[in-house]
Amino acid sequence: MKKHNEKEISRRRTFAIISHPDAGKTTITEKLLLFGGAIQQAGEVRARKAARHATSDWMEMEKQRGISVTSSVMKFTYRDFEINLLDTPGHNDFSEDTYRTLTAVDSVLMVIDSVKGVESQTKKLLEVCRLRHTPIMTFINKLDREGREPLDLLDDIESTLNIQCAPMTWPVGMGKRFRGTYHLYSKELTFFDPEADKGTGQTITVKGLEDPLLDELLGSQVEELRNDVELLEGAAHPFEQEAYLAGLQTPVFFGSAINTFGIQQLLDTFVEHAPAPLPRETESRAVSPYEEPFTGFTFKIQANMDPAHRDRIAFFRICSGKFIRGMKVRHIRLGREVQIANATIFMAQDRTNVDEAYPGDIIGIHNHGTIKIGDTFTQGEELKYTGIPNFAPEHFRKVRLLDPMKSKALEKGLVQLAEEGTTQVFRPLMGSDWIVGAVGLLQFDVVMHRLEHEYKVKAAYEPVSYVTARWVTGEKKKLEEFEKKEAMHLYRDGEGNLAYLAASQWRLDNTMENWREIQFHATREHS
Numbered sequence: 001m002k003k004h005n006e007k008e009i010s011r012r013r014t015f016a017i018i019s020h021p022d023a024g025k026t027t028i029t030e031k032l033l034l035f036g037g038a039i040q041q042a043g044e045v046r047a048r049k050a051a052r053h054a055t056s057d058w059m060e061m062e063k064q065r066g067i068s069v070t071s072s073v074m075k076f077t078y079r080d081f082e083i084n085l086l087d088t089p090g091h092n093d094f095s096e097d098t099y100r101t102l103t104a105v106d107s108v109l110m111v112i113d114s115v116k117g118v119e120s121q122t123k124k125l126l127e128v129c130r131l132r133h134t135p136i137m138t139f140i141n142k143l144d145r146e147g148r149e150p151l152d153l154l155d156d157i158e159s160t161l162n163i164q165c166a167p168m169t170w171p172v173g174m175g176k177r178f179r180g181t182y183h184l185y186s187k188e189l190t191f192f193d194p195e196a197d198k199g200t201g202q203t204i205t206v207k208g209l210e211d212p213l214l215d216e217l218l219g220s221q222v223e224e225l226r227n228d229v230e231l232l233e234g235a236a237h238p239f240e241q242e243a244y245l246a247g248l249q250t251p252v253f254f255g256s257a258i259n260t261f262g263i264q265q266l267l268d269t270f271v272e273h274a275p276a277p278l279p280r281e282t283e284s285r286a287v288s289p290y291e292e293p294f295t296g297f298t299f300k301i302q303a304n305m306d307p308a309h310r311d312r313i314a315f316f317r318i319c320s321g322k323f324i325r326g327m328k329v330r331h332i333r334l335g336r337e338v339q340i341a342n343a344t345i346f347m348a349q350d351r352t353n354v355d356e357a358y359p360g361d362i363i364g365i366h367n368h369g370t371i372k373i374g375d376t377f378t379q380g381e382e383l384k385y386t387g388i389p390n391f392a393p394e395h396f397r398k399v400r401l402l403d404p405m406k407s408k409a410l411e412k413g414l415v416q417l418a419e420e421g422t423t424q425v426f427r428p429l430m431g432s433d434w435i436v437g438a439v440g441l442l443q444f445d446v447v448m449h450r451l452e453h454e455y456k457v458k459a460a461y462e463p464v465s466y467v468t469a470r471w472v473t474g475e476k477k478k479l480e481e482f483e484k485k486e487a488m489h490l491y492r493d494g495e496g497n498l499a500y501l502a503a504s505q506w507r508l509d510n511t512m513e514n515w516r517e518i519q520f521h522a523t524r525e526h527s
């Protein structure tokens with residue numbers, strides 16, 4: 001098969017950073033952008049983020065919507081590579097979008113705080129990567145602080161996340177005694193020097209660990225390094241590109257992001273080893289990025305700046321072919337030809353109109369609610385990309401309508417907001433109160449605010465005792481029986497799919513145990 005656009009595709013890297021809040025994601029993003037020349041000084045990303053988080057009040061956040069759109073995708077170049085870094089909202093704005101973004105990347109960078117080890121949010125995000133065998137590169141951050149023993153950290157990653165570690169660099173000391181890292185493959189010793197440009201002092205290549213030059217350079221700390229590396233032989237794995245690409249092994253780097261130390265090593269290995277855009281599955285076949293016809297899918301919808309217009313931006317991942325402004329494409333779900341006259345590409349600093357784009361790139365398509373998450377666009381072929389699911393919510397609220405005359409408007413608002421994908425809505429089989437479910441708590445405030453301002457509906461939340469949900473499917477008769485017996489806990493989501501809500505994990509496990517013929521799903525593909 002002829003490889004179309006080969007040069008452009010092979011130099012693209014599309015990835016996201018996964019980490020627990022405070023591990024250093026923003027700091028690393030900033031340093032990566034500095035290397036890419038996309039920002040001139042450290043602090044720019046943080047300033048934008050601070051503006052976004054200055055208040056948890058949604059009114060304020062709404063003013064900042066433009067900012068969150070721009071920082072959702074950051075495109076920059078490094079050496080000859082075109083890099084798309086997709087933001088995974090953390091803290092307050094953690095939502096289903098955070099999970100779904102991971103379905104649109106080709107690899108991820110996992111950041112671990114050396115003091116804290118593997119933390120809960122990292123674990124959750126990694127589970128999502130596992131669904132697609134996404135390749136993972138690891139950066140262990142904050143070596144300038146007294147953290148856990150490096151061997152202990154590798155053990156934590158291996159056992160908690162069930163992935164092999166292949167250390168690429170190894171730290172010499174930590175905290176006040178942090179001297180730098182030794183590269184296990186290039187045999188380079190790189191000195192940490194917080195005073196130097198980019199936190200990095202001299203780099204000296206030695207002949208190996210036994211080289212007496214190391215004794216001279218490291219003094220008494222050389223034994224520590226030798227002992228650690230000897231222990232590594234039994235405890236860790238040599239780097240294997242295939243195992244990394246299969247998501248079975250993660251290459252590990254050590255550094256200090258705030259001091260820019262270790263970032264360039266990481267970035268160089270990343271562009272050289274991380275995968276270029278990969279083939280993607282559709283319901284009928286896998287599509288290679290090198291195919292000539294243009295195809296791709298939507299993974300995120302964001303309401304635009306002006307709430308009065310219900311204008312939305314669909315974040316669209318290109319999977320094959322070449323995008324050219326003004327091109328006609330087929331919107332598969334609607335079975336309609338549409339012209340994409342106006343798309344946006346997200347540069348690290350701002351948004352610009354895009355004239356052409358390639359697989360791996362993310363473009364923003366303006367629309368008035370016609371595009372939904374998971375929608376496929378092609379140049380004619382009937383394809384539907386898979387693997388862009390909804391994720392089961394973890395928080396729930398009952399919605400109480402304050403003006404009974406507005407029940408239609410409430411329904412419309414809840415369903416439309418759910419279509420944007422950060423919340424889900426559930427209508428009970430018995431009773432009439434809607435339930436909103438979300439992966440992150442801030443989304444509840446967002447829904448209330450938008451119901452009031454965009455749909456003119458006044459409502460309030462009431463607590464409800466659910467903690468988890470599963471979509472259920474099964475053979476017709478069994479499902480009817482299940483519906484009858486469990487009706488109190490059964491709901492239909494915005495698209496009419498049956499879902500079971502449970503008040504505890506124990507309750508869910510128990511129900512699953514009792515209803516073995518019913519299938520319970522933690523994710524649901526878009527119809």
Ligand SMILES: Nc1nc2c(ncn2[C@@H]2O[C@H](COP(=O)(O)OP(=O)(O)OP(=O)(O)O)[C@@H](O)[C@H]2O)c(=O)[nH]1
Nearest residue numbers: 021022023024025026027090091142145256257258
């Ligand atoms: N000592 C030390 N502190 C660091 C390092 N990297 C980041 N930090 C600090 O750790 C804190 C969190 O860093 P961020 O980059 O904001 O972390 P984040 O993961 O983006 O956090 P959220 O945006 O809250 O999710 C900040 O105070 C940073 O200055 C490092 O290498 N060493």
